[in-house]
Every structure is written in structure tokens, then in C-alpha cells.
Amino acid sequence: MRIPALLALPALSGLLLPPALPSAAAAPSGSRQPARQAAHAAPRAPTNLPPYGLREDVQSYMRSLNEADPSLDLAWLERTVGQARHVPQVTRLIMPPPVGTPKNWQAYRERFIEPRRIEAGVAFWAEHAAALAAAEQRWGVPAELVVGIIGVETFYGRITGGFRVLDALATLAFDFPSGRSDRSGFFRDELTALLQLAHRQNLDLQALRGSYAGAIGWGQFMPSSWTRYGVDFDGDGEVALQRSAVDSIGSVAHFLAAHGWQAGLVTHLSVKPPADGTALATLLAPDIRPTFSASQMQALGAVLERAPAGDGRLALVQLHNGTAAPSYVAGTENFWVVTRYNWSAYYAMAVIELGRAIAAQRLLEAPSPAPTPSTVPTTATAAPAPAGSTSAAR
Numbered sequence: 478m479r480i481p482a483l484l485a486l487p488a489l490s491g492l493l494l495p496p497a498l499p500s501a502a503a504a505p506s507g508s509r510q511p512a513r514q515a516a517h518a519a520p521r522a523p524t525n526l527p528p529y530g531l532r533e534d535v536q537s538y539m540r541s542l543n544e545a546d547p548s549l550d551l552a553w554l555e556r557t558v559g560q561a562r563h564v565p566q567v568t569r570l571i572m573p574p575p576v577g578t579p580k581n582w583q584a585y586r587e588r589f590i591e592p593r594r595i596e597a598g599v600a601f602w603a604e605h606a607a608a609l610a611a612a613e614q615r616w617g618v619p620a621e622l623v624v625g626i627i628g629v630e631t632f633y634g635r636i637t638g639g640f641r642v643l644d645a646l647a648t649l650a651f652d653f654p655s656g657r658s659d660r661s662g663f664f665r666d667e668l669t670a671l672l673q674l675a676h677r678q679n680l681d682l683q684a685l686r687g688s689y690a691g692a693i694g695w696g697q698f699m700p701s702s703w704t705r706y707g708v709d710f711d712g713d714g715e716v717a718l719q720r721s722a723v724d725s726i727g728s729v730a731h732f733l734a735a736h737g738w739q740a741g742l743v744t745h746l747s748v749k750p751p752a753d754g755t756a757l758a759t760l761l762a763p764d765i766r767p768t769f770s771a772s773q774m775q776a777l778g779a780v781l782e783r784a785p786a787g788d789g790r791l792a793l794v795q796l797h798n799g800t801a802a803p804s805y806v807a808g809t810e811n812f813w814v815v816t817r818y819n820w821s822a823y824y825a826m827a828v829i830e831l832g833r834a835i836a837a838q839r840l841l842e843a844p845s846p847a848p849t850p851s852t853v854p855t856t857a858t859a860a861p862a863p864a865g866s867t868s869a870a871r
């Protein structure tokens with residue numbers, strides 16, 4: 478997560494990410510096979526590049542860090558950054574997908590909304606029901622959405638990434654590959670956040686592992702997001718996103734709340750797009766940014782399943798299905814908030830639908846009497862949509 482809308486996620490890429498899509502959660506490392514394989518690959522042999530600790534530009538970076546924050550002692554920085562190694566694989570994985578890769582929501586959906594992940598989600602929810610309920614109570618974020626995010630990001634902690642975070646961030650900060658827009662400044666800031674975090678919490682950077690983009694733990698938080706939104710939700714005195722599922726649950730909910738999650742607002746409505754091409758283009762122009770009132774959308778010929786509560790803005794979200802007709806939903810301001818976690822409509826729909834599928838399965842499996850249904854809007858009012866539905870009747 479939590480990444481800041483900056484990276485094109487190779488993660489989703491093969492399937493569908495619009496090429497320029499930034500991605501927050503640095504590629505959910507659990508989200509695609511290539512990442513998975515990469516994450517578990519043996520570390521490659523070091524390159525011929527000089528160690529980072531010996532490079533003049535890196536030494537200058539360390540001096541400026543120390544000047545800005547004298548508590549970051551220069552000897553500690555040199556010792557720590559001196560351990561960082563260049564990882565060539567990281568510079569390959571950060572590259573965008575090949576141009577022309579067709580986006581395919583149905584294929585993407587099938588990758589995440591599938592029986593094994595749903596079953597794992599039901600088990601995760603059962604194990605952490607109290608924490609999920611407490612997070613929902615505190616931040617207004619539905620448990621099923623938190624469950625959906627952690628499922629897509631890391632398959633419930635099974636795939637959190639095998640790269641040493643220090644190496645990944647140093648590589649992207651100091652050797653960002655040419656051939657795509659330069660994000661080295663972003664990664665330098667994340668490396669700084671990582672060093673501050675490690676210094677503050679005495680984290681072992683020799684051991685800390687994450688995605689190729691430096692995202693850590695169950696929710697794949699970048700170091701700066703850990704610092705800003707991390708919560709000690711299990712109360713052991715430490716924000717430990719690298720090891721605590723409960724801290725991760727609280728932090729995901731806090732992240733969404735801090736980005737404007739509105740309790741009680743659905744994420745999206747079913748919509749039939751206008752037949753008129755010009756009207757359709759007008760509605761698609763702002764992409765996933767909620768821009769139109771329901772009446773503006775309807776005046777342009779879109780047919781909403783129902784009027785949304787309140788006067789919030791909507792976006793007409795288009796999801797490509799390869800050569801088949803695209804799917805559409807009307808995303809609310811809460812849909813937009815989900816994309817703050819990872820800047821992709823496909824990602825947002827996947828976490829929403831995975832969460833919903835898990836909530837439905839959980840109800841099916843519940844011993845009678847059935848548990849009190851959640852009052853959360855994403856699940857509450859309607860029966861779960863049939864598997865395969867993309868039209869979100871919530």
C-alpha cells in the first residue's frame with residue numbers, strides 16, 4: 478500500500494493496468510505470479526557496482542540526512558546503508574508492462590476472487606474477528622474491505638515479498654532504471670523513511686523483507702505510510718507491520734479513514750453507460766476521480782441502478798475485458814478512497830469483490846443461528862452478488 482500513487486504496478490500489469498497507472502501499494506507482492514516468483518527467488522549475485530556505502534552520491538545523501546536530523550548519527554547511517562546492495566531484479570520489476578498489453582478485468586478478477594483465497598479470507602476473518610470489528614467501530618471501514626485488501630496484497634500474509642527492503646529501496650533510490658519516468662526521488666524519500674523508522678524502532682534492516690518496491694508486511698505498507706498511518710492495534714507497544722496481522726488490520730483501516738473514507742457510503746453502484754459516444758467520452762474523461770452528481774450523470778444518459786444517498790460525486794469507471802465489451806460501475810467517493818491504497822480501478826474492484834465474496838462465504842459457513850449481519854453498507858443491504866457479477870449491486 479500505501480504507496481503513493483506513483484508506481485506503475487507491474488503487479489497488475491500483465492493483466493490490466495493502464496500503463497501510466499500509478500500504484501500505491503507497491504505492487505501487492507502477492508498479487509501476481511511474477512512477483513511471487515521474484516519474491517522467492519534466490520538473491521542474485523552482487524553486481525560489479527561499488528557498494529552503496531562507498532559511493533559519493535550515497536555518502537552525500539547520508540550527510541544530508543544527518544544534517545537534517547542529527548539524531549540519525551552518521552556512523553549509524555554509514556553502518557546501516559553500508560549493508561545495502563544493488564539488486565538488478567528490482568530494476569527490472571519496476572519497469573512498466575509492455576505497451577499494448579490488453580487490460581482484462583475478468584481475467585484479473587479470476588486471479589483474486591477464487592476459492593483458495595476466499596477460504597483463506599474466511600479463516601483470516603475468523604481468527605481476527607475481534608480486531609476487524611474494533612477497526613470497523615473505530616474508523617468506520619467495513620471489515621470486509623480490510624479483509625479484501627489484505628487478501629489481494631499478500632494472500633493473508635503468505636506472500637509478503639522476499640526482497641530485503643533496504644536493498645530494494647537503495648536500488649530504486651540510487652540506480653533507478655532509465656526507460657520509464659524517474660521515481661528515484663520518491664524512493665529516496667522512502668529510504669529515508671525506512672532509515673528513520675529503523676532507527677526509531679530498532680528494526681533489523683538486515684532481516685526486514687518486502688516487495689521489490691519496498692512495501693512491507695500483511696498490508697504492504699511503504700515506510701512513509703507505516704510512519705504516517707501505522708497503528709499499534711494489538712497494544713504491545715510497537716507498530717509492527719512486518720509481523721503483526723492485528724497492527725496491519727488497524728493500519729489499513731486507519732489509512733482508508735485518513736484518506737477520506739465515509740462510513741455508510743457504498744463504494745459503487747451499478748450503472749448502464751450512455752449509448753451516445755460523446756456523452757460516454759465526457760463521463761470517462763475524469764477517469765476514476767468522482768466528478769459528476771447523480772443527476773449530471775443521468776442527464777448524460779447513464780442509467781444508475783438507484784439514486785445514491787446524499788449528494789456525493791460519482792465517477793463512471795470503465796473496466797476493460799480484453800476484446801469483450803467493457804464493464805462499468807459508478808464509483809463513489811469511497812471507491813476513490815480505495816484507489817488511494819493502490820491507484821487502479823481494477824485493484825479497487827478486486828479488493829471490494831474479494832471482501833464481498835468472503836463475507837458471503839462467511840455467512841454461509843456460520844453455524845446457526847446466523848451471526849448478526851453487518852450493518853456495513855458494502856454488504857448489508859443486498860444479497861451478495863452472484864460470483865462473476867461485476868455490476869455490484871451495493
Ligand SMILES: [Ca+2]
Pocket residue numbers: 708709710711712713714715716717721724
Ligand atoms: Ca503492535
